[in-house]
Amino acid sequence: MNKNKAKMILEKDFKVAEIDKRIYGSFVEHLGRAVYGGIYEPNHxxxxxxxxxxxxxxxxxxLQVPLVRYPGGNFVSGYNWEDGVGPVAGRPRRLDxxxxxxxxxxxxxNEFMQWAKLTNSEVNMAVNLGTRGIDAARNLVEYCNHPSGSFYSDLRISHGYKEPHKIKTWCLGNEMDGPWQIGHKTADEYGRIAAEAAKVMKWVDPSIELVACGSSHRNMPTFAEWEATVLDHTYxxxxxxxxxxYYxxxxxxxxxxxxxxxxxDDFIRSVISIADYIKAKKRxxxxxNxxxxxxxxxxxSHESDKLIEPWSVAPPQLEDHYNFEDALLVGCMLITMLKHADRLKIxxxxxxxxxxxxxxxxxNGKAWKQTIFYPFMHTSVFGRGVALNPIISSPKYDSKDFTDVPKLESSAVYNEENEELTxxxxxxDLEAGLLLECDIRNFEGYKVVEHIVLENDDLKQTNSAQATPVAPHTNGDAAFDNGIVTAFLPKLSWNVIRLAK
Incomplete structure (x- = not known):
């Protein structure tokens, strides 16, 4: 193969799975300026x-975010949800x-539920299994989801929210394997409390879906054993x-x-294997999922975060200013998730x-888009439908920690209803552009609608409130002829090639 040429075959019937739109979810924690100064700034x-x-x-x-996880994160493991409801003037100030x-x-x-409604998002609510447990968890489900006629549902109504919030997805705590976590637990301790909390939460509302905590990251010393033990309890x-x-x-x-x-990709495959092992063990x-x-x-932001004055209110924390290379990795991570649409649902x-x-x-100023905004937005907007399983042949390279890294990282989504292929x-490739040839011969009558490209000569280039030097253009050269899409992918670039009938 020409060292700067990659080939791909797409077939309608080579399906991974229908994509659950919740894979384009996000997260708002009571941390830094995410809430105060981010989504909420009353004097702005x-x-x-x-x-x-x-x-x-x-x-x-x-961004078309369908789901937002809230209120944490590490924050939730010390959070009393009752502190955040009722008249604002009577709410306590707490040390986080x-x-x-x-x-x-x-x-x-309630305020966050209001905000989510304005953004067309559902909420993925986390309960505190650090300092609290089963009782607080079931009461929060009752407060949020029960229509009326009970203590906590009537309390919600008295706070001005007659209709239940009907929150479908709930997280059973956060990163409970981490020694940094308030109320850190062993796998058995967490598995037991998560199972018992899950039972009573579903007794209050059988329609909810629950997420058990896996490992905080793949390099945790307890990884794999943690997942197996927790699932043994909670399956x-x-x-x-x-x-x-995070990378x-x-x-x-x-x-x-x-x-x-x-x-x-390997992390995802490993967790699927562990889940299926427990499935087999339990017959x-x-x-x-x-x-x-x-x-x-x-x-x-790691260094600047060390300088924060303790106990201040909403200081700038974890404010990474992303550069162009970060956007490329975020694009690769999004493609990786699409490859696992059969099991990765959120x-x-x-x-x-x-x-x-x-x-x-x-x-009191502008809101602006970081470099990573664009690949996330493109995938969320154009990545709805069925994830296809492409057959790819690509030149490869080796790096310090990896061998046989394909220069082309790619995925495709077929939206049959809208007759679109993306x-x-x-x-x-750090040095050269890549010629892509994609065989889509069973997509008859399709043509290229748009070829979006995100590229920049400076890998360290960032955006700011004043300027957006890292932004996509639509001058890509993708063309379709005789069943083959050809496109030149510039070196180190994110590409979205959209076809429609």
Missing amino acids: PEADENGFRQDVIEMVKE LAWRTTETNEIGT DHVEFISLHQ GNRDNDVANYLARSLEM SKKKI LAFDEWNVWYH ACLAQLVNVIAPIMTEE IFAVNR
């Missing part, structure tokens, strides 16, 4: 009557031990096991950094605003 000129920034709402709607800040509780469950009571993973380019090795999605007919409910690039880009986020805001492709 763009604030609505509830104090929500409308410029942020519009950007979230542009997770992030060493002061939580004002100005925004709580009959939950629908999902969670995965968390960074600390040693400035771009070839190795862009190959990290191979590690993510169960039930299949456990995956919720990758924290994923992103996170490393730029994913949450962590996070949504200001905190390791695609959207940034200035106090190819997502990253060219990882």
